[in-house]
Amino acid sequence: MAGASAGVCPALPVTSPSLLLLLILCYLSMVTPAKAWRPWPHLGSNSSSSLGESKKYEGSSEFVQLRYHMGPVLTANITVHPIWYGQWTPAQKRIIRAFLRSISPVGDTTVRWPSVEGWWRTVAMYTDQTGDNVSRTVRLGAEKNDRHYSHGRSLTRLSIQHVIRSAVTAKTRPLPVNPRGGLYLLLTSAEVAVEFFCGQVCGFHYFTFPSIVGYTLPYAWVGNAERQCPGVCSWPFAVPEGYGGPRAGAPPNGEVGVDAMVSVIAHEVAELASNPLVNAWYAGADPCFPTEIADLCEGIYGTGGGGSYTGQLTVDERDGAAYNLNGVGGRRFLVQWVWHPELNYCYGP
Numbered sequence: 001m002a003g004a005s006a007g008v009c010p011a012l013p014v015t016s017p018s019l020l021l022l023l024i025l026c027y028l029s030m031v032t033p034a035k036a037w038r039p040w041p042h043l044g045s046n047s048s049s050s051l052g053e054s055k056k057y058e059g060s061s062e063f064v065q066l067r068y069h070m071g072p073v074l075t076a077n078i079t080v081h082p083i084w085y086g087q088w089t090p091a092q093k094r095i096i097r098a099f100l101r102s103i104s105p106v107g108d109t110t111v112r113w114p115s116v117e118g119w120w121r122t123v124a125m126y127t128d129q130t131g132d133n134v135s136r137t138v139r140l141g142a143e144k145n146d147r148h149y150s151h152g153r154s155l156t157r158l159s160i161q162h163v164i165r166s167a168v169t170a171k172t173r174p175l176p177v178n179p180r181g182g183l184y185l186l187l188t189s190a191e192v193a194v195e196f197f198c199g200q201v202c203g204f205h206y207f208t209f210p211s212i213v214g215y216t217l218p219y220a221w222v223g224n225a226e227r228q229c230p231g232v233c234s235w236p237f238a239v240p241e242g243y244g245g246p247r248a249g250a251p252p253n254g255e256v257g258v259d260a261m262v263s264v265i266a267h268e269v270a271e272l273a274s275n276p277l278v279n280a281w282y283a284g285a286d287p288c289f290p291t292e293i294a295d296l297c298e299g300i301y302g303t304g305g306g307g308s309y310t311g312q313l314t315v316d317e318r319d320g321a322a323y324n325l326n327g328v329g330g331r332r333f334l335v336q337w338v339w340h341p342e343l344n345y346c347y348g349p
């Protein structure tokens with residue numbers, strides 16, 4: 001999601017149940033624009049039964065018109081710089097670092113398929129106007145701790161840019177400024193409030209304004225929703241109050257909030273790579289409300305996903321963990337799929 005993004009609903013004849021489902025979801029998201037973030041909390045607690053028949057939905061190629069708008073994609077090696085805002089435990093940081101380290105080909109033959117690296121291959125199919133692909137290399141770069149809430153415990157969209165400014169201009173160990181392949185990932189801990197968090201979004205990406213930060217840098221924010229709205233932003237490891245259906249399973253790394261953040265981080269990094277300045281790959285006619293490659297597949301984690309159904313997941317018999325990707329160090333992650341530019345549907349390894 002870039003900015004306050006929302007879908008643009010197609011005016012097409014409804015020819016199949018899955019089209020109907022998508023139209024319903026789409027119009028619901030128009031009425032409450034940014035609540036399109038998770039597929040079902042706003043549909044009420046009976047959504048699982050009413051949408052349960054349509055398990056074949058994985059997006060439709062028939063009217064999603066993802067277009068290239070001639071802007072850059074991230075073709076240079078990508079370096080992600082996490083900014084840990086607030087209180088983070090070492091265990092929580094290790095989960096997110098391991099995910100970021102799992103994206104690039106590491107030559108580690110012990111990582112089993114389906115892997116995070118295999119998931120990124122779909123993102124790397126997006127190209128710029130010269131035909132260069134999004135980089136297969138995503139590295140974990142220098143990190144910054146902002147333990148003492150430099151801009152308070154309640155952030156706005158604008159103050160987020162000031163947090164990034166503080167990180168790249170710090171007197172001690174500032175983050176390097178890398179406008180070519182650098183991504184700045186602001187991660188807020190469970191007690192930090194962020195404008196539009198929970199009510200409308202679980203994360204977003206954009207680029208910094210030179211007037212505030214001094215540079216145009218692609219950045220994303222993702223928050224830990226464990227205490228504020230787990231049923232919305234920590235789905236599917238938590239469900240909304242009153243929801244009668246089953247949970248997906250246990251979080252694979254033991255952290256409801258952070259394990260769910262991994263998928264939101266994946267969503268934002270995929271969109272930053274394919275649409276860093278919000279003028280490259282997106283669907284919809286209105287550039288103020290672009291629908292990007294991960295927006296199109298939100299809530300879809302496996303075959304058959306859609307509506308309130310995650311799609312087929314692997315559930316580990318030993319600990320009940322639900323996941324769909326393997327990463328370095330034997331880690332397991334649950335990550336939403338992304339839109340495949342040639343197949344024209346949501347795709348995962």
Ligand SMILES: *[C@@H]1O[C@H](CO)[C@@H](O)[C@H](O)[C@H]1NC(C)=O
Nearest residue numbers: 043044045046047049242244
């Ligand atoms: C869900 O369905 C039950 C039984 O059909 C009904 O009694 C209840 O009011 C419904 N709840 C919502 C939120 O629609």
Ligand SMILES: *[C@@H]1O[C@H](CO)[C@@H](O)[C@H](O)[C@H]1NC(C)=O
Nearest residue numbers: 076077078104135136137138
């Ligand atoms: C980009 O990453 C690849 C693979 O890790 C590496 O071989 C290459 O030297 C890197 N290029 C630059 C310019 O850093």
Ligand SMILES: *[C@@H]1O[C@H](CO)[C@@H](O)[C@H](O)[C@H]1NC(C)=O
Nearest residue numbers: 121124125126127133341342
């Ligand atoms: C680059 O993108 C093209 C077009 O999507 C795709 O066919 C090709 O496999 C991609 N190459 C790599 C190395 O990902």
